Amino acid sequence: MTDFDSFITGLPKAELHLHIEGSLEPELMFELAHRNGVTIPYGSVEEVRAAYDFSNLQDFLDIYYAGANVLRTRADFHDMAMAYFRRAARDGVIHAELMFDPQTHTDRGIPFEEVIEGLLSAMKQAETELGITSLLIMSFLRHLSEDAAFETLAMAELWLDRITAVGLDSSEVGHPPSKFARVFAAARAKGLRLTAHAGEEGPPDYVYQALDQLQVERIDHGNRALEDADLTARLAAEGMTLTVCPLSNLKLCVVDDLQHHPIDRMLGEGLKATINSDDPAYFGGYIADIYRAVMEARGLAREDLVKLARNSFTGSFLPREKADACLAKLEAFLDTFSDALSDVLSDAKVEKQS
Numbered sequence: 579m580t581d582f583d584s585f586i587t588g589l590p591k592a593e594l595h596l597h598i599e600g601s602l603e604p605e606l607m608f609e610l611a612h613r614n615g616v617t618i619p620y621g622s623v624e625e626v627r628a629a630y631d632f633s634n635l636q637d638f639l640d641i642y643y644a645g646a647n648v649l650r651t652r653a654d655f656h657d658m659a660m661a662y663f664r665r666a667a668r669d670g671v672i673h674a675e676l677m678f679d680p681q682t683h684t685d686r687g688i689p690f691e692e693v694i695e696g697l698l699s700a701m702k703q704a705e706t707e708l709g710i711t712s713l714l715i716m717s718f719l720r721h722l723s724e725d726a727a728f729e730t731l732a733m734a735e736l737w738l739d740r741i742t743a744v745g746l747d748s749s750e751v752g753h754p755p756s757k758f759a760r761v762f763a764a765a766r767a768k769g770l771r772l773t774a775h776a777g778e779e780g781p782p783d784y785v786y787q788a789l790d791q792l793q794v795e796r797i798d799h800g801n802r803a804l805e806d807a808d809l810t811a812r813l814a815a816e817g818m819t820l821t822v823c824p825l826s827n828l829k830l831c832v833v834d835d836l837q838h839h840p841i842d843r844m845l846g847e848g849l850k851a852t853i854n855s856d857d858p859a860y861f862g863g864y865i866a867d868i869y870r871a872v873m874e875a876r877g878l879a880r881e882d883l884v885k886l887a888r889n890s891f892t893g894s895f896l897p898r899e900k901a902d903a904c905l906a907k908l909e910a911f912l913d914t915f916s917d918a919l920s921d922v923l924s925d926a927k928v929e930k931q932s
């Protein structure tokens with residue numbers, strides 16, 4: 579491993595935009611299909627991966643919802659989440675905020691309890707075995723109705739003390755945030771934090787709606803906000819966290835090339851951007867891969883990566899003192915890394931001289 583790789587994987591970071599169903603790797607999909615006697619329309623892991631060739635968000639969502647059909651029991655949800663945590667730990671993730679889509683499962687007859695208890699048990703195990711803290715963001719599917727979102731909120735009632743936030747995902751265009759203003763107000767009244775996907779494929783107006791009508795504390799994606807200078811300035815002035823997903827943007831054709839990704843423009847405009855994997859099993863990369871890819875494609879400096887990692891903690895839904903503890907781990911890593919680096923450099927100097 580190069581110094582550069584060990585810096586990127588070792589850099590303590592939080593993942594704020596991760597759909598846990600999007601971490602279901604084809605190998606585990608086959609295993610769960612077998613375990614549960616579910617047939618899937620693929621003959622091999624290679625065939626599954628070959629199907630992951632998307633032209634837009636909807637293309638991906640069709641395959642993603644079909645993939646989730648192998649998830650049946652709490653053990654399945656547990657195993658999927660543990661696989662994510664193990665992989666994320668190798669990439670320096672010390673805190674993860676997991677989005678889950680209950681409606682993807684309850685609409686197939688899987689009880690809400692099976693979904694959430696499986697995730698919660700994995701979260702507990704990840705904290706004791708891997709030292710990763712995590713929390714849950716319950717996301718409403720925006721292609722479904724407002725009533726359906728209210729029913730989901732009602733189903734969650736018994737677990738509200740273990741759900742930190744609500745989110746809004748799925749097909750964006752044609753399903754503006756305004757459709758969910760009342761359910762977000764109800765969630766806020768219950769003490770839940772708020773985030774929403776906006777400006778991934780949808781126009782800047784959807785970002786305004788998320789801010790003004792949903793009163794979100796974070797914007798998931800937010801790329802298209804850059805089309806509106808006033809909106810960009812407002813997001814910067816309000817210190818709004820954007821959970822940006824560069825590899826997802828590439829795979830879903832939001833950008834045509836990572837070399838055209840606006841991540842550094844976002845930072846340059848003073849936006850509080852973070853880097854995230856979105857659906858790593860479908861887009862072919864976990865968080866450190868994405869830090870590395872944007873660094874290479876956009877020529878980000880090491881300081882930019884540190885800024886992105888810092889933003890991931892200050893933009894998290896962690897209470898202030900826990901976020902500060904994560905930031906302290908980041909600073910300690912930077913100290914030891916620069917010490918180690920200067921040792922390597924001075925050893926090299928001594929070797930050269932002798």
Ligand SMILES: Nc1ncnc2[nH]cnc12
Nearest residue numbers: 597747748749775856857
């Ligand atoms: N990138 C994305 N946008 C909207 N909904 C999603 N669900 C999973 N990934 C998503």
Ligand SMILES: [Zn+2]
Nearest residue numbers: 597747798856
């Ligand atoms: Zn997403």
